[in-house]
Structure formats: structure tokens, C-alpha cells
Amino acid sequence: MRRPPAAFAVPVVLATAMSVAACGGESPSPKSDAPAADAPKTSAPAPRKVVVVVDGKPTETMTTGTTVQQVLEQAKIALGPHDLVKPAADQPPGEIVKIMRLLSAPKLKVVRTPAKTIRKSSSSVPPWSEKVLREGKAGVTIVKWAYVRRKGKKVPKVLAQKVKSRPVARILAVGPKSAGTGSAARLNWAGLAKCESGGNPKSVNPAGYYGLYQFSMATWTSVGGTGKPSDASAGEQTYRAQLLYNKVNGRWQGQWPNCGKYLFS
Template identity: 45%
Template sequence: MIGAAAAAVVIVGGGGTAFAMDQRVTLDVNGEQQTVHTFGTTVQDVLDTAGVTLGEHDAVAPETDAEVARGGSVLVRTARELTLEIDGEPESHWVTALTVGEGLDQLGMGGEALELSVDRDEAIPEEGLAVEAASALRVVILRDRVRMEADTTADTVEQVLADNGITPGEHDIVEPELDTEPTDGMVIDVTELLSEPTTEEVPIEAETEERENPDLPEGEENVVQEPEDGVQEVTTAMVMREGEETEYVIKEEVIKEAVDGITEIGTKVEDAASGEASSLNWAALAECESGGDPTAVNSAGGYYGLYQFSMATWQSAGGSGSPAEASADEQTMRAQKLYDMVNGNWQGQWPECGVHLFD
């Protein structure tokens, strides 16, 4: 006799007897739970009792041939098709996730920065779901020379900074500008300023180029172009560098270009004056002719410099330009050359003052 409260059922057949216990198992199908009473001992027995048929891509845990004990649980997730169109390229995947976010996790894409057409907690229905996605851009943020890389799907530089916990201050400089659309590989430079920028004009010093002139006597100089300094606007502000406030140049803009000067340096070697000519008292002659003034010009016209050259005699001695514009050394050298050219006939050149050559 078997008591009415007993949970055993007697099965008689084949000359033997077996006892099957009522297994109460919790079955979770896509998040909906139910208690299944079964006399089987495997997961497949539970599924058969509950009338659940697994599809090709469905997932069940534990495996169907695993034994399940009284009070155990079985989890079933029905496969559904998740189509991801990333940057215009659609790909379909079978997932057993209930939401888009879980589906991305199953596909190993949960950590990727993607801009989705739906929220990540959007449910994936059994008939499947198509989601458009834009892959993230990789940008570099330089903040006071500290480098960091970030993935972003933001529409503006300002949003990129905000997503990375950066809010530019009133005077801070951000390049490119905050409303710029990010691009892959973009470098965003943030310079934090401690003060309002100031701008002042600073001179640009011109240089002078020296050129050799073989037609100009050695040692003589001829200014072809006077140097002219330029002007630039320099914008500065104070920044913090290594714990100290430091002046930082934000921008330099040339307002006026500098004009470099050009000076010709003579390299022409003149024939040396004779020993006789160089031994004469040329200073005494100059004092008599011009009062020793190399820039003297005869008011009557036609005679110039220390030795009152005419233009004809000056040029015959190899001079160029006006004698009164040449250096005293060149004028003396030309006078000595002229003396040699006339074979010492000083009377024809300096009839009044030439006698002083012999003082």
C-alpha cells in the first residue's frame, strides 16, 4: 500500500520496478520564468515537458544532456537576428541577447564607441532588429602639452572636450575652434591661460648683406640699400609651466616686413703709388687746397675733395662718382696715382698749393 501523500509512482513492467521522483525545476525563457514539474532527469526532459523546442541558434544552459536536480533551473534564450549597419556596411548576426547593448557585448563590440540609431537598452524582438551605427573617430587632445587619445562620436570639438571632462576657461585657447566638426586623427590643442591676452608691436630687426664688388676699390663701401626694420604684433598671456607662471607667446603676426640692407665691399686692388709719391706731404697739400676737408666743394664749381680734383682728373685716376663722396684714404691714393701719372709734374695739377708737398 502506498500512502496518498507519497510522491512516488510505482511502474511495473518487464519483471522490474522503478521509482521516478517529481522534479520541480525553474525554467527561464527569454526572461519569463515558470516552474516545470517533470519526472525526467535531464535539461532536455525539462524542455520536452514544457513544450520548448530549441531553434538552430538558440542557447540553453546547462546543456541539454546535463542532469538537473530538484530545485534546479534552466535558462533558454531564443536567437534573434541583429543587423548592424556600421558606416553604411550592413552585417547580420545571430544573438541570444534581449537588448542591443547585450547583443553588442556578445559580439565583442560592447567597449567600442559607436553612435547608434537606437538606445543600447532597446529590446531586440524575436523577429530581429536593424540598427544603424557610426564608428568612433580617434582624436588626440593636447592639454597644456599633456597628451591623451580618445574615441568619439561627438559632432563638435566642444562636445569632444566635454565628454572627456574638459571645460575651457574664459581666456583659454582651443584649436581648432569649438564648433569644428571632428575628423579622424584630429589633434585638439587646449592652452589654459591665467590672464587675458595682450598684444604689442615689436620691431623686426633688419639685416645687412655684404656683397663683393670687383669694380670698387679695395676697402671702399657702397650702400646699395639701406636696411629698414619691420614690425610684428605679438600676443602673449601668462600660463603655468612646471609650477611657475610663465609668459607664453600665443600668436605672432607680421605687420610690416623688414627690408634687408645691401652694402657693396670693394675688392679691386689699385696699383701702389711710387715711393716718391707716398713720401710727399699730402696732408700739407690737402690743408692748402681744401682746409683738410674731404667733402669740400669749390663754390665756383668743378673742384672737389681734399685735393680739389676736377671730375676729369678724378676719373683718369680711376675714381668713380664724386671725389667729395669718397673716403679721405681713397682721395689720397688717387692723388698719389695722379702724381705718378704726370711723372711728378705737380705744377700742372696743383699750381698754387703743390709746393707744400715738399714741406
């Protein structure tokens, strides 16, 4: 059989290619002419009420500010160089903004709190005597303060304080408050006191004699007294006067030469 010439095969190939393209083969898709969607629009924040309190005085303001600084700017409230603002200027304002006007930069001060004294009765301590069981220690507080204006005056104000250490109480063992010492207690000590000091336990003689019975400091110390006799209670003064009477074996003349006779009245 005789083969056809090669030229007759070309139209078949072209027809096949056109057929494939027409049947949806790989071919560039047409560009869409539809317009692009618009980007969503952002709306400004709605005004809301914020209360600004300056030195305790509140003011309401409508604001769109998202920080304290913006709120104050819109309310035309300026901060001084040392003013305290809460919340901080770069924070969201919340419903209330508080401002404290300061006339000076804050300073720190160390404040010492005195220790208390606790007295505990003890039978092992001599009457009218005291023994230290534990030494006390003052507490320490760090105080932050600054000057503010109040009623037209510049006054200091505590802004904050922190307890660094608490005070430690001093503990004393206190002997019994004895009513008297033996037979000496039966004498007329009120009569002696009236003659010596007018019955005044705080009496002080410029010559160096103190209290109800006009003790000298040396004599007072010799019977266990501490401090000045005129600072002791009337009961302790009487107790130590009775100790003195017993210590000198009743020879009162050397102690109270002018008034001693009233012990027996």
C-alpha cells in the first residue's frame, strides 16, 4: 500500500492542539475586572466620663484619651515637677485619676519607735527593786514625705512608710511592794514625813536632800535605791526609810535629828 505524503499529517496535529485548548486544557485564565473590597474603617473611641481628683477635689471630664496623660491634656490639667499621679501617666486611666500636688521632691526620714517596758512581778527580786531580764530595742521605720500646701500653708505630709524593724520591749522583773520591814513598820512614818517634807514625796531641798524623808543620794543608794528618791513612789520611799532605820539599829538621831521624834508620836 502506498503511504501518504508527510505534508498531510500537519493539519491533523494542529487540529488536535486546537481541540485540546477548546476543551479546557492549560491556558491562561482571563483577568477579573471585579473591584477589590474596601479595608474596614476604624472608628474613634467614644467619649467617656473620667473623674480627676486633685488634692481631694473631684472634677468630671468627658474624654477619648486612652492614657492618663491624654486624659489630663484633654482636661487641661498640668502636672507639676513633683506631683504624684495614680495611675501612672502612661497607664490606662480607669474611672478615677488621683493627683497629689507636691511642693518639693519626696524625701526619706528614719523614725525610731521607743521600746515599751514590761514589768513582771517576781518574788526572787528584793522588795521595791527591779532586775532587767531583757534589754529593749527601738524600732525603725522609713518614712517618705514631702511638702504640700494645705489651707494656704506649706506643711509636711507623709506619703508612705515602711517598717524596717519592730521595737523589742524591755522586760523587768519587779520585786514585791512590801508594806514594811518588821517592827519599823509600826512607827509613825507619816508623822516623820510631815515634819521632814510636809508630806510631799517630790520635795527637793537645794542642800541635796530628796523626797518624803529627805534622803541624801548616798544614803538612798546605801539602802538599794536607784535614781533620785523624789522620783520613787511614796511607798518605796517609806520602805527604804524603814530599811535605813533597821540598818542603823534604830538610832534615828543620826538620820533625822530634828524630826525623828515624830516616829513615836
